[in-house]
């Protein structure tokens with residue numbers, strides 16, 4: 654059977670008005686039918702829909718002299734009712750729920766973390782201990798140091814994402830995915846979750862951070878201007894979102910990053926970022942645990958005696 658052959662109306666969501674229910678060919682709209690009735694879409698334009706009512710079922714039964722044939726039709730109607738969702742205008746979409754293995758079990762998706770393979774984790778652009786790089790210098794104010802590093806990470810992660818952004822579209826990334834089947838969803842001002850694609854999510858993240866880091870009241874640059882009390886919590890929020898972007902690049906755009914010969918930059922940026930957020934407890938460990946395996950490999954400083962070969966310029 655062709656998918657576009659039939660339209661089934663169920664009036665579960667809305668009861669038909671008496672005029673709609675009783676006027677098969679009248680008005681500008683097609684009649685609402687009861688559950689289990691079939692409307693032949695080829696007749697829709699002629700406004701003479703074929704309705705599979707109980708009376709017609711009996712006629713079919715008599716004509717074909719077969720109760721079995723009618724039962725098959727009943728089963729078909731039941732099946733279609735379960736597998737489709739119907740709109741009020743008579744069109745339908747296939748119900749995605751229940752799409753799985755015939756026994757009802759969900760197909761197990763194998764997660765392969767290519768970025769953990771040694772041939773990839775050894776690729777860096779610098780080979781020194783990143784901890785020294787993130788430690789607070791004695792003569793610098795903590796907030797000043799956090800502001801400076803956060804702004805730098807925002808620019809670098811934005812730049813890293815821009816290298817693969819043409820591959821991150823609504824079609825390739827309908828969700829903001831990351832390792833361990835993680836899907837991040839955006840929350841609006843009222844903390845209501847918004848379903849969005851990965852490029853939309855990254856756009857929300859980058860726009861919001863851009864707004865914060867350029868706000869003179871939050872990231873002051875003028876001499877004598879104080880940081881607000883909420884500064885640390887805002888920095889934490891920024892770091893959490895930046896981590897999501899990095900996690901998505903590793904999960905969904907790793908191959909493209911390797912193909913562009915930018916893995917050294919990604920690994921170094923990621924390790925630098927993780928060492929920084931750990932040094933100042935800026936992200937809750939449970940929020941970054943999905944990437945702990947990679948963090949351990951990339952953030953462990955090389956033993957002093959080992960010759961750490963830098964593979965990228």
Ligand SMILES: [Zn+2]
Nearest residue numbers: 821826851905
């Ligand atoms: Zn993507």
